[in-house]
Amino acid sequence: GAGVSQSPSNKVTEKGKDVELRCDPISGHTALYWYRQSLGQGLEFLIYFQGNSAPDKSGLPSDRFSAERTGGSVSTLTIQRTQQEDSAVYLCASSTRQGTEAFFGQGTRLTVV
């Protein structure tokens, strides 16, 4: 596709369940970012991938959160044993190695009930 694609668009899950969120970046973009946006709040950095380098995981809020990026393309953000405070919109963005512009997906709205 032409843009960053995220799936699912919406996810409702029960507290304690695991969820996987997917991001398909723009082809050729080496950098991929995950952010969290809580209701009415700003962006919270979660994790950053750049090519084959070790990811920057400094923003992950707890060890229940993990992410991987396979083949330098698609990324999956996994949240284990979800809690109500995990409810938010999870945004993915990608950019080129030169970082001239970040392109965002439409987000996944996660609701933990």
Next chain:
Amino acid sequence: AQRVTQPEKLLSVFKGAPVELKCNYSYSGSPELFWYVQYSRQRLQLLLRHISRESIKGFTADLNKGETSFHLKKPFAQEEDSAMYYCALSGRTSGTYKYIFGTGTRLKVLA
């Protein structure tokens, strides 16, 4: 530490009034600075970048290296400017560029 600071979470102005969204950054080097905007129910998208020195939708931003600021300004706010605004920098780290975003400022333009 590399950081982008947007001190205001919410800024409310009346239609026709000037608006200034503040952004300060901390970075050891020469980063590129950007403003991104998120309108209701739309994706985050690039508004403008400092190297282009352009005016988009009446908005301008000047990079002040001495004050390490990149404030976004518009002389006459419109209701359609109501949105979430994010300041960001892209800085070179180990041969590649990494984005750092501020936490955002919500602009409300009142009729």
